[in-house]
Amino acid sequence: xxxxxQQTPALRPMYRxxxxxxxxxxxxxxxxxxxxxxxxxxxxxxRVDGRRTVSELVTDLQIAFPGADLEQDVxxxxxxxxxxxxxxx
Amino acid sequence: MAGSISDLTGQxxxxxxxxxxxxxxxCPYCSNPVDISRYNNELSTDEWLKVLRxxxxxxxxxxxxxxxxxxxxxxxxxxxxxxxxxGYYSNLITSxxxxxxxxxxxxxxxxxxxxxxxxxxxxxxxxDFLGGTSSFEHKRAMARAVKAQGYPMVLNVVLHRRxxxxxxxxxxxxxxxxxxxxxxxxxxxxxxxxxxxxxLLPTREQLTRAEAVARKYQxxxxxxxxxxxxxxxxxxxxxxxxxxxxxxxxxxIAPDGSALPCHAAASLPGMSFPNVxxxxxxxxxxxxxxxxxxxxxxxxxxxxxxxxxxxxxxGGCRCQAYMLTGDAAATDPVCSKSPDHQQLxxxxxxxxxxxxxxxxxxxxxxxxMKNSRQLAAQSDH
Numbered sequence: 001x002x003x004x005x006q007q008t009p010a011l012r013p014m015y016r017x018x019x020x021x022x023x024x025x026x027x028x029x030x031x032x033x034x035x036x037x038x039x040x041x042x043x044x045x046x047r048v049d050g051r052r053t054v055s056e057l058v059t060d061l062q063i064a065f066p067g068a069d070l071e072q073d074v075x076x077x078x079x080x081x082x083x084x085x086x087x088x089x
Numbered sequence: 090m091a092g093s094i095s096d097l098t099g100q101x102x103x104x105x106x107x108x109x110x111x112x113x114x115x116c117p118y119c120s121n122p123v124d125i126s127r128y129n130n131e132l133s134t135d136e137w138l139k140v141l142r143x144x145x146x147x148x149x150x151x152x153x154x155x156x157x158x159x160x161x162x163x164x165x166x167x168x169x170x171x172x173x174x175x176g177y178y179s180n181l182i183t184s185x186x187x188x189x190x191x192x193x194x195x196x197x198x199x200x201x202x203x204x205x206x207x208x209x210x211x212x213x214x215x216x217d218f219l220g221g222t223s224s225f226e227h228k229r230a231m232a233r234a235v236k237a238q239g240y241p242m243v244l245n246v247v248l249h250r251r252x253x254x255x256x257x258x259x260x261x262x263x264x265x266x267x268x269x270x271x272x273x274x275x276x277x278x279x280x281x282x283x284x285x286x287x288x289l290l291p292t293r294e295q296l297t298r299a300e301a302v303a304r305k306y307q308x309x310x311x312x313x314x315x316x317x318x319x320x321x322x323x324x325x326x327x328x329x330x331x332x333x334x335x336x337x338x339x340x341x342i343a344p345d346g347s348a349l350p351c352h353a354a355a356s357l358p359g360m361s362f363p364n365v366x367x368x369x370x371x372x373x374x375x376x377x378x379x380x381x382x383x384x385x386x387x388x389x390x391x392x393x394x395x396x397x398x399x400x401x402x403x404g405g406c407r408c409q410a411y412m413l414t415g416d417a418a419a420t421d422p423v424c425s426k427s428p429d430h431q432q433l434x435x436x437x438x439x440x441x442x443x444x445x446x447x448x449x450x451x452x453x454x455x456x457x458m459k460n461s462r463q464l465a466a467q468s469d470h
Contacts, residue, residue, distance in 0.1 A: 014203065014241030014269060016178060022100065022148040029178035031203040031243050031270060034102065034150055085315070 007089045009057075009078055010050030015086055017045050028086065044077050048087065054078065100148030101340035101374055104177075105352060106137065108165070109344050110157040112456075113186045115221030116209060118247055118282035118289055119456040121157065122355050124468075126461035131344045134164040136366065138171050140342055143370040145175040149340070152177040155352075157344065160187030166199050173200025180205060182245075185231035186224050193234045204235045205243040205272075211258040215251065221455050232266040243270040248299065249282075249289035250448055256299045260306045260316060268314055273303060275321035279353040279408055281456045284464075288451035292441040296320060323437050327398065328405025328421035335383035335407060340374065348373045350380055353408040357417050383407050388418060392426040 011017060016029045019042075026042030028035045037045065043064070047057050054075070061070050081087045110125040132140070141152070152172050159165055160183055172179040181196065185206045196204070208228055209219035216225040235242045244263045248256065256273065263271040275296075276282045276289050291299075303318035310316060322329050332339045332351045341349040346365045349355060355362065363377045374380055382388065386399055393404040404410075405421020413422045414429050422429035440448075454460055 013239065016202065018150075018176060018178075020148075020150065027150060029150060029202070031205070031241050032151065032153070032180055034178070 005055040006053050008050055008053050009048050009082070009087045009089050011045070011048055012086060012088055017042075040073065041077055041081075044074055045081070045086075048078075050088075099337045101144055101370070102149060102338040103151045103153070103340065104141075104144045104149040105153045105155055105339065105341040106140065106159075106168075107155050107157065107341060107343050107352065108132075108137070108159045108162045108168075111161045112156055112158040112184070113161075113222055114158065114184050114209075114224065115455040115457045116219055116247070116281070117285045117453040117455050118249060118276045120277070120280050120282070120352060121456065122280055122353070123284065124355075124461060124465050125157075125456070126458045126465060128344050131162075132342075132346045132365070134167060136346065137164070137168055140346075140365050140370065141168065141171055141175060141177070143365075144340060145177060147370055147374060150176075150178060152179045153182050154179065155182040158184055158187055160184075160192070166192075166195050169196055169199040169201045173202075178202045183207070184220070184224065185228040186222070188231045188234075190234040190237075193231070193238050193240075197238045197240070201240075203241050203243065205245055206232055206235065207245045207247070208259070208262070209246070210252045211246075211255050211262045215255075219251070221457070229266065232268070236267050241269045242267070243272060244268040245272040245274060247274050247276055248291070249276040250291045250295065251289070253291045253295050253299050256302045257306075260302070260310075264310060264314055270315045270317060273299075273316065273318045275319050277322065279356065279412070281454065283412060284454050285451075287440060287443070288448060288453055290323065290437065290440045291321065293324065293437075294441075296324060322406075322409075322423045323433060325423050326425040328402050328409075328423040330402045331406035331409075331421075334385075334403040336374070336380040337384070337403075340370070348377070348379075350383075351408070354379075356408055357411055383418070390418060390420065392424075393420050396426065 014030050018027055018029060020027050023036060026037045026046060028037060043061065047060050058071050058074050061074060082089055109131055110121055110128050154165065159181060169179060179202050181201055181204045183206060206228060208216060210216040213225040217223045232242065244266065246259050260271060278286050282289055300318065303316055307316045336350050339351055341352045342365060343349060347362045348365055349362055360379055362379050363373045389399065389404055393399050405423055407417045410419040410421050411417035413433060420427040422433045424430060
């Protein structure tokens with residue numbers, strides 16, 4: 001599966017993304033489970049809202065983290081997240 | 090003291106709130122303690138609210154409202170509201186009995202994240218026989234109400250010798266009810282199910298057939314419904330990583346406020362479990378003897394102590410080790426490296442040789458207060 005530029009990924013309704021002060025990271029919560037997210041995964045998912053397109057997400061992240069070449073990482077992560085069943089594209 | 094707190098104590102990420110042991114169902118495989126009749130002193134609403142706040146400040150994120158039947162507690166909506174305010178992902182683990190569409194809507198309003206409904210079987214007759222009450226049609230109606238509110242829904246069916254051959258019907262029923270997840274959890278033998286082991290343990294042939302069916306539908310429904318199939322660990326060669334290790338991430342609070350590293354731990358002899366009425370959750374988690382007893386690796390005997398897999402399975406389950414060997418610190422006999430493994434294998438094989446008729450004629454001890462009192466009286470003598 002690929003992430004086309006104009007797709008607008010959204011977190012599936014059963015998932016909740018939350019910043020956890022005690023863990024110092026974003027976590028993804030779902031029925032009887034949770035995943036601690038890496039910093040980059042958290043930053044990406046925090047921008048995923050069902051409205052922003054993949055290209056807009058990439059642009060947003062490049063503004064927030066200038067100097068890094070993020071595009072491929074973002075696309076790879078979105079594909080992974082979709083394979084985990086976290087996202088609807 | 091076992092383990093070093095500074096490097097091994099995790100956070101109690103998982104809080105299981107067993108609100109009550111009262112339950113309208115009488116499932117003979119219930120994982121509650123056999124002595125449920127001794128728990129007649131339930132925490133008050135305020136005491137539960139304090140548990141929720143304290144555990145959350147210790148890092149808890151996942152919260153299970155369980156029991157018994159948690160719907161028996163009329164303050165459940167209030168507890169759910171506070172759980173949402175505190176930032177828990179809250180799960181209601183219920184039989185569906187005691188629920189109606191209004192209450193489902195009220196939970197939605199209060200911020201409950203997910204509802205798991207149990208079924209005992211895919212046919213009304215067997216479901217109602219095993220639950221000891223007529224609940225099948227109500228459960229189906231409640232599953233529909235849960236989906237109508239837009240909830241993610243897990244349907245849970247505990248599998249055993251009496252219902253496992255209907256696994257295909259069970260999966261198709263769950264699909265029809267639009268479950269997001271199906272947990273086909275084989276009975277684990279603790280509490281009531283241990284008493285009923287002879288009648289409930291499936292045969293190896295049953296398991297082989299059931300697993301093939303589960304695999305088929307896992308593939309077929311991959312994108313619509315996740316099918317989780319768990320085999321009974323008595324048939325395995327390596328133990329389960331019970332609770333992800335003792336005192337590692339799980340905290341159970343029993344109806345009377347006892348704090349337990351797992352919901353079966355009260356069955357262990359010679360341990361006194363701290364109570365949230367007396368101590369803070371922080372003191373309990375970090376400093377109580379009960380939570381440190383089997384934490385980490387220092388308590389382990391051989392063959393676990395020198396085993397390269399100890400970081401993966403933590404020596405298995407303490408309650409099971411005690412039940413099968415009389416020593417809670419022993420290696421879980423499910424492990425083929427345990428000196429007690431062969432005895433378990435022989436027991437499983439012997440039960441597998443029981444004919445279907447013989448197994449079906451074994452009496453089931455149903456989980457209810459009357460039977461609990463009788464069993465407690467017997468064990469006191």
